[in-house]
Amino acid sequence: MPPIIKIDNLTKKFGNIMAVDHLTLEIEEGEILGLLGPNGAGKTTTILMLATVIRPTEGTATVGAYDIRKNPDKVRGLLGIVFQEPKMLWVSTPWDIVNWHAKVCGLSTEERKRRVKEVLEALDMWEHRRKNVHALSGGMRKRVELAKVLIQRPKIVIVDEPTAQIDVVGKHRIWNMLRQLREEGTTIILATNELYEADVLSDRVAIMHKGKLLVLDIPKKLKDNIPGGDVVDIQLEKETPQKIVEQLKKFKEVVNVLQVKPSNIRVYLNQVEEVVPRIMNLFMKENMPIASIHISEPSLDDVFAHYTGLTIEEAQKGGE
Amino acid sequence: MRLIWFASQIALFGLIASRMINVQEVPDYFRYYVAGLSVMTLYSAAIFIGFDIYEEAEHGVFEYLLSLPVSRRQLVLGRSIGGGLRAFIYVGPMIGISLYVIGAVNPLGFLVALFALFLFSFGVSGMSITIAVIIKSSDRFDILMGVLDALIVRLSTAMYPLAFVQAANPVYGGVASLNPVTFAADLFRWGTDIITLDNPLLPLLGVIIFFSVFTFVGIVIYDKRIEGGGWQ
Numbered sequence: 001m002p003p004i005i006k007i008d009n010l011t012k013k014f015g016n017i018m019a020v021d022h023l024t025l026e027i028e029e030g031e032i033l034g035l036l037g038p039n040g041a042g043k044t045t046t047i048l049m050l051a052t053v054i055r056p057t058e059g060t061a062t063v064g065a066y067d068i069r070k071n072p073d074k075v076r077g078l079l080g081i082v083f084q085e086p087k088m089l090w091v092s093t094p095w096d097i098v099n100w101h102a103k104v105c106g107l108s109t110e111e112r113k114r115r116v117k118e119v120l121e122a123l124d125m126w127e128h129r130r131k132n133v134h135a136l137s138g139g140m141r142k143r144v145e146l147a148k149v150l151i152q153r154p155k156i157v158i159v160d161e162p163t164a165q166i167d168v169v170g171k172h173r174i175w176n177m178l179r180q181l182r183e184e185g186t187t188i189i190l191a192t193n194e195l196y197e198a199d200v201l202s203d204r205v206a207i208m209h210k211g212k213l214l215v216l217d218i219p220k221k222l223k224d225n226i227p228g229g230d231v232v233d234i235q236l237e238k239e240t241p242q243k244i245v246e247q248l249k250k251f252k253e254v255v256n257v258l259q260v261k262p263s264n265i266r267v268y269l270n271q272v273e274e275v276v277p278r279i280m281n282l283f284m285k286e287n288m289p290i291a292s293i294h295i296s297e298p299s300l301d302d303v304f305a306h307y308t309g310l311t312i313e314e315a316q317k318g319g320e
Numbered sequence: 321m322r323l324i325w326f327a328s329q330i331a332l333f334g335l336i337a338s339r340m341i342n343v344q345e346v347p348d349y350f351r352y353y354v355a356g357l358s359v360m361t362l363y364s365a366a367i368f369i370g371f372d373i374y375e376e377a378e379h380g381v382f383e384y385l386l387s388l389p390v391s392r393r394q395l396v397l398g399r400s401i402g403g404g405l406r407a408f409i410y411v412g413p414m415i416g417i418s419l420y421v422i423g424a425v426n427p428l429g430f431l432v433a434l435f436a437l438f439l440f441s442f443g444v445s446g447m448s449i450t451i452a453v454i455i456k457s458s459d460r461f462d463i464l465m466g467v468l469d470a471l472i473v474r475l476s477t478a479m480y481p482l483a484f485v486q487a488a489n490p491v492y493g494g495v496a497s498l499n500p501v502t503f504a505a506d507l508f509r510w511g512t513d514i515i516t517l518d519n520p521l522l523p524l525l526g527v528i529i530f531f532s533v534f535t536f537v538g539i540v541i542y543d544k545r546i547e548g549g550g551w552q
Contacts, residue, residue, distance in 0.1 A: 053386040076389045087384035104388050152389070 004029040004156065004187050005050065009059030012045050012211075019045040021211035022059065032178065032188040034202030034219075036195065036300060038315035042211035043191040047158045050189070051079050063156065080154035082145045084161045086133050094120060094136070094144045095129035101148045119150045123177075139170030146177055157181060158189045163197060175201055195300040195312060207304055209315060214307040222303045228255030228268035229298030229306075232276060235291040236263045236283070244286055251275060263291075272297060326361060326414045330354055330421060345481045351422050351514050356478040358418040359437070359505040362411045363473065366441045367465055369403030370448035374458040396449065396539040403445030408438060422512045429520075433511025436524055439531040440504035446534030453545045476501035481515075500530040 003026035012020040020042040027033045035043045048054045050061055052072035060067055066074040088097050098120060102112045120126045123143045133141055142162060149157045159178065163171040178201060182188055192198050198205050199219050206216040215222060223229055239262040248257045248267060253275045256268040269275050272295055283290055304312050334357070338350035346352050376382050385395060415437075448465075455461045475485070475492055476499040486493030496502050503523035509515040510523075517523070 048383060048387075051387045053383050073389075073391045076387065079387070079389075081384075081387045083380070083384060085380075087379065087381045101388075104390060106389075154389075 001029060003027055005061060005063050005189075007046075007050070007059075007061040010046065010049060010056050010061055011058035012042075012049060012054065013057045018211050020049065020056075023208075023211075023213050024059075025206055025213060025216055027187060027189065029187055030182065030185055031203040032182050032190055032201055034198035034205040035189060035191040035208060036193065036198040036202075036205050036304070037208035038193055038312050040210070041193075041208040041315075043193075043208055044160060045211075046208070047081070047160060047189060047191055050075075051081055051158060052076055078155045080149035080152045080157050082142075082149055082157065082159040082162060084145075084164055086141055086144045088133075092132045092134070093130050094125050094133060094140075094147070097133065097144055098147045098151055102151045105152045107151070115151055119147045122150070123147055137170075138164075139166045139173070142166060142170070142174060146174065149181075154186070156187045156189070158191070160191045161194075162190065162192070163194065171197070193312060193316065195304070199300050205300065207300075207307060209304075209308050215303070219300060222300065223298045224270055226298050226302055226306045227270065229302055230269050230272035230275075231296045232267040232269065232272060232279065233260075233294040233296075234265050234267065234279070234283075235293070236265075237289040237291050239263050240265050240288070241286075244282065244288065247282060248279065251278065322361075322410075323413060323417075326357070327417065329357055330417070345483055348514070351512075352481075352509065353479065354418045354421050355509045355512060355514055356505050358411070358415050359440070359501060359508055360473050360478050361414055362407055362437060362441055362504070363444055363501060364469065365407035365410045366404055366444035367448045367469070368407065369399065369445045370452035370461055370465065371458065372403070373449060373452040374461065392543045393539050396446075396542045397535060399449055400442050400446040400535050400538060403448065404438065404442030407441045407445065419512065422514065426511065426513055429511040429513070431511075432520065432524065433507045436507040436511075436527045437504055439527045440500060443500060443527065443531035443534050446531070446538040450534060450538045450541050453542055456545075472499060472501055475499055476505060478502075478505045498526070500527060503527045503530070 005027035007023055007025050007027075010020055010023040011018070023042070023046060035046065037043050045054070049056050050063060050068060052068050052075050055069070060069050062068070063075045064078045066078070068075050086097050088100070095116065099112060099116050102116055107115060117126065120129055123146065125140065125143055125147065128136060128140060133144060136144070146162075162174050162178065166174065175197070178188060178190070190198065190201055202219060204217060205219050205222060207214045207222075217225075240259060245257050245259060245265065248254055248265075251269070253271050254267055254269045258266045258268075260266050267279070276293070276295065280290070280293075301312055304310070304315070308315060330353075334350050334353045337353065338348070341349040376385070388395070390398075451464065451468075452461055455464065473479075475495045477485070477496060478501050482493065482496055482502065485496040503526035506515065506517060506523045507520060507527065510517045510520050
């Protein structure tokens, strides 16, 4: 199946600032693509170009069968954007915002009445429909934004920082909604600077920094590609013989073994879930009882640090 | 507040000034002034949409509007008509007061005049949007609108007949005769039987051209300046 979005050399310059630098990538139909990067990485500029809100300086993209430069009206018909905040000045209640959006999307009066009610009820916003949006919590405001795409039902949904400044319960609720949209066949582009969010939601993650695409893959592969990214701390009941350390070092996935204490070793390795059973077997064979074992996998922050030499917080400070 | 201002203009300035003016061309300056004041107020209210553009840009509403599944043409037309309609609704009570003060009207003429005022209001909205997206600075827009208001309103027949403007300076007269405020004011006065016009179709055509040009120019400029990311 051809990709639903094909980005080809997409570039945007604002004066001397290169916001997006020759970005090329493809997005498959029905996937959640996480666009991960610190503030200033070029994520928002990229999605605004895809949504034909701003014109690229160079390069182009096709959305569905349509080129964003040649058929912007058709492209907008396929897309819906969930912004960070409901962006309306002249209407102020959730009902007004969603109803106005439905009207612009061409829903008939009857259908609009029915669908607005359905969607606001599904999002538990029906009883808050007459409140001023400014009086709502961050999570509720985000749900109002989500309601727009649920009304519109576009093929592709672009979500910009969906859970910024939202509590944990609210985050999970929004993540479930996004997963449900994906299950219904919607392609989702998730722009975020939250590593955990990108990790748990995305089928693939594209990491951007300073307008450039650093790497694009499934989260597991990205993490596995960091040499020695997984760490296993093993506490033994007695002192670790040097022979075992040497044997561990012979595993091709093991990058390094440190003897932290006489009975405690730390193993830096890749593909932890495949190697740990073999490590356990080795200790059992050598009759070395294990007191405890602690496994820590690399995060996408480690992936980001691996490619940029910076943590995402450090890059954020540089990007702002 | 605007209504109080409007009523004061009529009850104070209009009544007092009409006692000073006694010329053949304007037998009843009070009615003449009240009609002109309605058009001036409509112009000021329709200009306001330009300030909304800056507010929308500041709050990121532009991005939302530009991402909607509608064409740019529909969007600009919607904004112009919306801005014009809002101005009309806003000024509606004042026009109502004017009609009460002016007195009897010829229903057909008044409907034509009302239609012209609608188009005038949409055209001013389109002009305001066009200038706002070109200028990109709310402070400069504010100053320019003040200057434009002074020139457009004063070089029109909003407050005095064309013959007097012409007599003061032929250039002023030339500008006033092509001014959309003149077209709107003349049509409103014609529709309310304050003045007679040799050919009311000419100012009506002027208002239609004004509306069409600024709506079309608005679409092109909006597209070029906004979609290109120029507001960022």
